[in-house]
Amino acid sequence: EQRQRNRLRREPARTRDGVDIKLWANAETVADVSTAHALGAAGVGLYRTEFLFLGSRTLPDEEAQFRAYREVVLAMTGRMVTIRTLDLGADKADGTGLALRDEPNPALGLRGVRLSLVRQDLLRTQLRAIARASGYGPVRVLVPMVSSGEEMRAVRRILAEVLDAVRQEGHETAAELPVGAMIEVPAAALALPGFIDTCDFLSVGTNDLVQYLLAADRTHEALGELYTPLHPAVLKVLRGVVRVGQTHGKPVTVCGEIAADPALVPLLLALGLTELSLHPAMLLDVRHAVRGCDLGQLRAQASALLRARSRAGIERWLATRAAPAT
Numbered sequence: 001e002q003r004q005r006n007r008l009r010r011e012p013a014r015t016r017d018g019v020d021i022k023l024w025a026n027a028e029t030v031a032d033v034s035t036a037h038a039l040g041a042a043g044v045g046l047y048r049t050e051f052l053f054l055g056s057r058t059l060p061d062e063e064a065q066f067r068a069y070r071e072v073v074l075a076m077t078g079r080m081v082t083i084r085t086l087d088l089g090a091d092k093a094d095g096t097g098l099a100l101r102d103e104p105n106p107a108l109g110l111r112g113v114r115l116s117l118v119r120q121d122l123l124r125t126q127l128r129a130i131a132r133a134s135g136y137g138p139v140r141v142l143v144p145m146v147s148s149g150e151e152m153r154a155v156r157r158i159l160a161e162v163l164d165a166v167r168q169e170g171h172e173t174a175a176e177l178p179v180g181a182m183i184e185v186p187a188a189a190l191a192l193p194g195f196i197d198t199c200d201f202l203s204v205g206t207n208d209l210v211q212y213l214l215a216a217d218r219t220h221e222a223l224g225e226l227y228t229p230l231h232p233a234v235l236k237v238l239r240g241v242v243r244v245g246q247t248h249g250k251p252v253t254v255c256g257e258i259a260a261d262p263a264l265v266p267l268l269l270a271l272g273l274t275e276l277s278l279h280p281a282m283l284l285d286v287r288h289a290v291r292g293c294d295l296g297q298l299r300a301q302a303s304a305l306l307r308a309r310s311r312a313g314i315e316r317w318l319a320t321r322a323a324p325a326t
């Protein structure tokens with residue numbers, strides 16, 4: 001077992017028919033980042049910046065944010081780091097007075113990019129810190145809770161201003177900072193062809209996408225199996241997002257918990273995904289699952305998967321395609 005894991009550390013995330021799948025890490029602590037690096041993650045696919053704001057009574061200033069982002073960038077030694085702008089929301093309460101726990105429907109409230117565009121002072125500070133960190137290694141910016149192209153254009157405009165200002169002050173920055181949208185609001189998934197031009201890349205946040213598609217609170221234990229990615233509607237939306245990305249040559253990652261489940265790797269590959277971002281603790285297991293998959297075969301079986309009419313049907317599809325143990 002241990003020997004197999006050690007071997008896996010050195011092996012690529014390559015399917016049996018020779019296609020490399022990009023495995024990124026979701027990382028927020030220094031420990032996560034160093035694990036991700038040691039296990040050969042392609043980069044950091046999701047750096048949740050909320051944790052800098054959680055548990056502190058004062059907002060982190062530009063310098064504190066810059067130091068935190070630079071630390072991750074340096075630790076990844078040249079691999080891409082995807083920094084998500086602040087996504088405080090119902091499930092991410094804080095002590096800073098920014099979390100909106102008192103809203104009647106906090107999950108549907110002022111969170112993610114919505115809050116950032118109302119509190120542009122916070123967004124500018126954060127983007128300045130990110131821009132400065134980009135002088136130390138490749139960085140891209142991920143925008144949470146996007147529901148329209150206007151939001152993406154607004155963030156891009158502010159980022160362009162911030163980059164200009166930071167450079168004029170003499171800071172090194174990357175020549176380019178790709179900006180991507182989290183696809184986690186169903187409307188964004190459906191309207192994506194109309195604003196894909198505002199995105200350099202996409203990252204599907206299935207935790208929220210499932211919650212909003214199924215009208216099932218992701219934190220509500222009593223809902224049980226009503227909250228599940230194994231719903232035909234979820235697969236259909238995922239497939240659609242991947243298609244739009246492919247058509248426009250924009251990379252698509254899945255960064256929700258679904259990407260950390262080795263049993264679901266065949267399903268994600270069948271839907272056309274070639275990039276996943278997951279907790280570093282699961283990197284080797286997911287890599288192992290990838291290595292058991294035949295991508296050509298799975299894609300040929302995608303239509304059968306998309307024809308499944310229920311969770312049971314999706315589970316039957318998965319059961320017959322379980323990766324063989326090696």
Ligand code: PEP
Pocket residue numbers: 046048087184204205206207208209255256257
């Ligand atoms: C998601 O919604 O799937 C996601 C990755 O973001 P978070 O869990 O931080 O909302």
Ligand code: MG
Pocket residue numbers: 144184205207208
């Ligand atoms: Mg989310």
